Amino acid sequence: MANITREEVQKISKLAKLRLTEKEAELYQAQFSKILDSMAELRQLDTEDVPPTTSVLGLSNVLREDSPAPFGEAEDLLANAPEREGPYYKVRKVIE
Amino acid sequence: MAEYEMVIGLEVHCQLATKTKLFCGCATDGFGAVANTRVCPVCTGQPGVLPVLNKRAVELAFQAALALDCKLADVSIFARKNYFYPDLPKAYQISQYEQPFSQHGRLECRLKDGAAKVVRIHRIHLEEDAGKLLHAIGSEELDHSLVDFNRGGTPLIEIVSEPDIRVSDEAYAYLTALREVLIYSGASRCDLEKGEMRCDANISVRLKGAEKFGTRAEIKNLNSFKNVKDALEYEFRRQVEIVESGGKVVQETRLWNAEKMATFSMRSKEEAHDYRYFPDPDLVPLEAKPAWVAALKAGLPELPAARRARLTSEFRLSSYDAEVLTSKKEVADSFLETMKLLAPEDAKALANLMLNTADFSPIDAPRMAELVTLTRRVITVNKAKELYPELRASGKSPKTLVEEKGLAQVSDEGQLREWVKAALAANPQAAADLRGGKERAIGSIVGAVMKLSKGKANPGLVNKLIKEAVNAGA
Incomplete structure (x- = not known):
């Protein structure tokens, strides 16, 4: 059984911006470990001559021409913003 | 400090000269335009949308790589770089990670003394730009931040050099040469004022002759070539002082402050450095097919x-x-x-x-x-x-x-002789010197003729005629 620590669960949830209760953290710790166990089974297979798969579609070079296609309803997107100021999205102060 | 040297690698982002963004049909002419007018569901990360790669962006990226003697990968893939920041609506940037489209190039730069310096290129990858954050309007500091996504999704290439640069002048020469090649190849306009070319620098110090690299700092916010040079020189002094006094350089991201002429630690970036890259399942692999590449190579100016x-x-x-x-x-x-x-x-x-x-x-x-x-x-x-x-x-x-x-030059010898005569008469000292064999004195006579002719006398003929006049005993 894979051993995911509670600290790792906390770190992953922090990176995903999720705040977990103790109970949830416990649940995910067990589930993460099970997921890794399943992956470990696959690891037993010989994949020496199998190239890494990044896409299962069997396609490449799906491209579009470089011709502008304005959306035309940019205002609607802005209307979904929790907060706006003029033409801008307004967010909490971030400064480096 | 003479016994230390700096080891520098540069990461340069350049905007590709396309009409539209990397994965959607929004125009890339948003610089200076009203905020959030070049946006769509794709580049603002709405649920359920799919990115489609811009063919022209790929072609320009390939041409830039070819112009920099890079090898194109047969197949490259796009990856998601995950982090939360308000300028990144999807909470990931589409970039390339394990399989960039090109690697192993070189660029010959010319230093001020005319010497050549070769800087190897480690890799070039394609990625999309983030949006723009506004923290102040004019001089008025805001108590919140404003986001403009016009720039978000603009196609960029990131060119990563090998740590081959040893002095700040070489960094300057490299950036100058890089900009020239990218403009010539047509891949990027590299307009620095519009932020179409941006540079981050990795710098460490070591004793001259040492093999091992020191711990490096990454410097950001270098928006001109001069900033790069100044920041590297400052950072070199800072790191040498730390090492000299027995301390250890910390691996971190630092920001250049051009007003204070110093770099400052950017602590907020520290913990965010876990990007959890993985192949973007929305995009298929990019193949550099030989016929395509050959045509692009042939099309390079x-x-x-x-x-x-x-x-x-x-x-x-x-x-x-x-x-x-x-x-x-x-x-x-x-x-x-x-x-x-x-x-x-x-x-x-x-x-x-x-x-x-x-x-x-x-x-x-x-x-x-x-x-x-x-x-x-x-x-x-x-x-x-x-x-x-x-x-x-x-x-x-x-x-x-x-x-x-009425600017035509006067080559009429009769007119020129008159001017010569007048000039000799008006400058008796110079005329005497000239007769006495001081050839240098001819300059002031020529000058006088030019003045008389309002700059229209044919200078070659004037010289000849002055000599003739002097030899004839005038």
Whole structure:
């Protein structure tokens, strides 16, 4: 059984911006470990001559021409913003 | 501090010269436009949308790589770089990670003393730009931040050099050469003012001759080549002081502050460095098919190095002149176009005219050629330079303008002799010196003739006639 620590669960949830209760953290710790166990089974297979798969579609070079296609309803997107100021999205102060 | 050296690698982001964004049809002309007017569901990360790769962006990226002697990967893939920041609506940036589209290039740069320096290119990858954050309006600091996604999704290439750079001047030379190649290849306009070329620097210090690299700091916010040079010099002193006093350089991201001329630690970036890259399942692999690559390679224009070599060999220009002419593509283009209409021996005169005219910017080749032809007999080179701004502005032919302004050079020997006579009489000391064999004194007599003729006397003839007059005992 894979051993995911509670600290790792906390770190992953922090990176995903999720705040977990103790109970949830416990649940995910067990589930993460099970997921890794399943992956470990696959690891037993010989994949020496199998190239890494990044896409299962069997396609490449799906491209579009470089011709502008304005959306035309940019205002609607802005209307979904929790907060706006003029033409801008307004967010909490971030400064480096 | 002489026994230490810096080890520098540069990461340069350049905006590709496309009309639309990397994965959607929004226009890339948003610089200076009203905020959030070049946006759509794709580049603002709405649920359920799919990115589709811009063919032109790929072609420009491939051409940039070819121009930098890079190898193109047969297959490259796109990856998601995950982090939360308000300028990134999807909470991931589509970039390339494990399989970038190109690697292992080189760029020859020229230092101030004329020496060449080769900087190897580690890799180039394609990625999308983030949006823009506003923290102040004018001088008024805001208590919140504003986001503009016009820039979000703009196609970029990130060019990562090997840590081959050892002094700040080399960094400057590398950036200059890189910019030239990218502009020549047409891949990017590299307009620094619009942020179309941005640089981050990795720098560490070590004792000269040491093999091992020291711990490096990454410096961001370098928005001009001069900033890069200044920041590297500051950071070198800072790191050497730490090492000298027995301390240890911390691996971190630092921000350059051009006003304070110093770098400052950017602590907020520390914990965010876990990007959890993984292949983007929305995008299929990118294949550099040989026929495609061959066509792109064939479509590359002459690059700066080849052009410089041609200017010195074919047109016999000095390497300095060739260097200055090629530093602006449109000037070098104009030179070559104009030379098609002129004789090879006119090359030097044309180069002089272009290089010595203040704020030179090209006019059409036929008029330029006519102007050079006029400097052979009709007007002096100085007059041609003076005439140039008006020539540009008016669109008139050089001949017409010279006639209108009555600038034609005077080569009539009768008139010139009169001026020479008057000049000798008005400058008895110089005239006596000249008769006494002081050849240098001829300069002030020529000057006097030029003054009398309002700059129109043919200088070659004037010289000849002064000597004749003196020898004849005038």
